[in-house]
Amino acid sequence: MPDYDYDLITLGAGSGGVAASRRASALGAKVAIIEGSRVGGTCVIRGCVPKKLMMYAAQLGDALHEARGYGWAVEAAAFDMAPWAAQKAAETRRLEGVYRQLLNGAGVQVIDGWARIDGPNTVVVGEQRLTARHLLIATGARPVRDSIEGIGDCPTSDDVLDLQAVPAEVGVIGGGYIGVEFASILARLGARVHLFYRDRQPLRGFDDDLRTRVAQALEAAGVVLHPGQSPQRVARQAEGYELHMPSGMTHRFPFVLNATGRRPNTQGLGLDTLGLQTDRVGAVPVNERFETPVPGVHAIGDVTNKRNLTPVAIAEGRAWADAHFGSEPGAVALPDFSLIATAVFTLPPVGTIGPSEADALAAGHTLKVFESDFRPMKQTFIGGAERSYMKLLVDADTDRVLAVHMIGADAPEIVQSLAVALTCGATKAQFDRTVAVHPTSAEEFVLMRQPARVVKPGA
Numbered sequence: 001m002p003d004y005d006y007d008l009i010t011l012g013a014g015s016g017g018v019a020a021s022r023r024a025s026a027l028g029a030k031v032a033i034i035e036g037s038r039v040g041g042t043c044v045i046r047g048c049v050p051k052k053l054m055m056y057a058a059q060l061g062d063a064l065h066e067a068r069g070y071g072w073a074v075e076a077a078a079f080d081m082a083p084w085a086a087q088k089a090a091e092t093r094r095l096e097g098v099y100r101q102l103l104n105g106a107g108v109q110v111i112d113g114w115a116r117i118d119g120p121n122t123v124v125v126g127e128q129r130l131t132a133r134h135l136l137i138a139t140g141a142r143p144v145r146d147s148i149e150g151i152g153d154c155p156t157s158d159d160v161l162d163l164q165a166v167p168a169e170v171g172v173i174g175g176g177y178i179g180v181e182f183a184s185i186l187a188r189l190g191a192r193v194h195l196f197y198r199d200r201q202p203l204r205g206f207d208d209d210l211r212t213r214v215a216q217a218l219e220a221a222g223v224v225l226h227p228g229q230s231p232q233r234v235a236r237q238a239e240g241y242e243l244h245m246p247s248g249m250t251h252r253f254p255f256v257l258n259a260t261g262r263r264p265n266t267q268g269l270g271l272d273t274l275g276l277q278t279d280r281v282g283a284v285p286v287n288e289r290f291e292t293p294v295p296g297v298h299a300i301g302d303v304t305n306k307r308n309l310t311p312v313a314i315a316e317g318r319a320w321a322d323a324h325f326g327s328e329p330g331a332v333a334l335p336d337f338s339l340i341a342t343a344v345f346t347l348p349p350v351g352t353i354g355p356s357e358a359d360a361l362a363a364g365h366t367l368k369v370f371e372s373d374f375r376p377m378k379q380t381f382i383g384g385a386e387r388s389y390m391k392l393l394v395d396a397d398t399d400r401v402l403a404v405h406m407i408g409a410d411a412p413e414i415v416q417s418l419a420v421a422l423t424c425g426a427t428k429a430q431f432d433r434t435v436a437v438h439p440t441s442a443e444e445f446v447l448m449r450q451p452a453r454v455v456k457p458g459a
């Protein structure tokens with residue numbers, strides 16, 4: 001057996017890399033983790049966490065408004081981004097420190113620097129040349145910068161999260177998670193937002209009833225929607241950007257957010273020195289056990305471009321470490337990825353688990369569709385317009401609840417809990433037997449008695 005410096009070298013200290021390294025070390029492996037930027041990765045430093053902190057700032061603007069309806073005398077209020085930015089920087093520094101401590105406490109050696117693979121079992125960081133029995137690639141993804149001619153000059157979500165002031169006008173290109181979340185947030189913080197997306201509705205792949213309502217909620221927040229429209233060229237100007245539309249029309253904005261997707265971080269990683277080929281977008285190919293075709297080389301998280309979500313990267317990291325350093329190496333306890341709940345942090349937010357109605361029908365299910373669309377109590381009291389929408393897709397033959405979709409206050413929290421029921425294979429009869437908690441919005445999910453419609457595949 002060759003003598004390696006480590007049992008495991010993890011490349012990238014983001015959600016997946018940190019989880020895998022801590023678990024491997026706890027199981028007795030000698031582990032080093034290499035991070036070129038900041039420990040914590042995308043989620044903690046420039047993703048989920050600061051994004052949600054910005055969403056809270058936006059939500060408080062709504063709350064100030066609502067407070068008046070509940071009897072509070074609220075003076076005219078204005079948002080100042082600079083104090084938020086300072087507090088956000090302090091919080092991500094704190095979290096980075098916590099992550100470093102967790103790694104140190106677990107006995108994982110943290111090495112700062114950009115890693116490059118240099119042949120089998122070997123990684124180079126600066127002047128250091130390190131070897132390990134296993135290499136785990138967990139280098140995540142970065143914003144795409146070549147989706148449209150000239151878009152490489154535009155700010156990305158990384159830049160939005162580092163703003164010191166809210167731009168007066170923002171053009172957002174892309175109707176995915178990042179496009180709709182930041183359109184919703186920035187509109188509430190005072191920007192005039194225009195959202196450009198290629199499809200009829202934003203959030204391709206989500207249930208159509210959610211997509212329609214997300215678009216309506218964005219419009220209600222003052223976002224100007226440009227469905228079916230995407231610039232063919234972006235031109236940098238002295239004071240901002242000009243979007244050139246295929247129609248010949250142009251739009252000018254002082255700030256344009258490139259939200260056209262993310263791509264795996266594999267460029268310059270030295271995968272060629274292993275003979276390891278990536279796919280068209282640069283993703284590392286792995287099987288269901290996170291193994292690449294090269295023995296001893298594994299990959300997890302966004303760099304594999306499967307379900308690019310933090311809990312998935314973490315679950316993959318832990319499963320991989322258990323499989324290689326656990327008491328029964330080789331016996332992989334694979335997480336259940338057939339049902340993954342996800343949230344979109346617009347206001348109101350989306351929570352969803354299971355297939356869209358269209359996908360469930362395409363998979364051959366005859367569906368009982370249960371729906372509820374209402375103004376929640378908090379809104380009716382103040383004459384607010386915000387609604388909540390809930391939908392259950394039930395397999396008409398087996399009674400199994402296939403999907404839960406919701407847009408409305410607390411949707412991510414509600415759907416997270418219902419995800420347990422769906423993972424257990426809950427039936428509609430079991431939902432019906434569940435006693436409601438009153439008064440809540442969530443109780444609607446156990447009070448839906450009559451299907452709104454029954455739909456057959458191909459109908």
Ligand SMILES: Cc1cc2nc3c(=O)[nH]c(=O)nc-3n(C[C@H](O)[C@H](O)[C@H](O)COP(=O)(O)OP(=O)(O)OC[C@H]3O[C@@H](n4cnc5c(N)ncnc54)[C@H](O)[C@@H]3O)c2cc1C
Pocket residue numbers: 011012013014015016017034035036037038039040041042043044046047048049051113114115116138139140141157178265269300301302303308309310311313345
């Ligand atoms: C704006 C935004 C909001 C998001 N919000 C959510 C959300 O609400 N919920 C959710 O579930 N997901 C969200 N995501 C997605 C989530 O952040 C990612 O799925 C998750 O971080 C992936 O984890 P990872 O470990 O694969 O990669 P990352 O967290 O990206 O970590 C990879 C790390 O590797 C480092 N690295 C790269 N190359 C090298 C190298 N050569 N040498 C050393 N280090 C290297 C990087 O610096 C980085 O720290 C969001 C993403 C973005 C951009």
Ligand SMILES: NC(=O)c1ccc[n+]([C@@H]2O[C@H](COP(=O)([O-])OP(=O)(O)OC[C@H]3O[C@@H](n4cnc5c(N)ncnc54)[C@H](O)[C@@H]3O)[C@@H](O)[C@H]2O)c1
Pocket residue numbers: 147148173174175176177178179181197198203204230231259260261262307308309342343344345
């Ligand atoms: N709440 C969350 O969990 C959350 C939040 C943000 C990001 N994420 C993760 O990060 C990933 C990346 O987010 P994202 O929003 O950048 O990607 P995305 O894939 O969700 O959306 C990209 C959007 O850009 C559009 N697009 C791509 N090329 C284009 C072009 N040439 N012209 C016009 N439009 C174009 C796509 O049609 C799509 O609407 C997500 O897929 C998700 O996995 C998750």
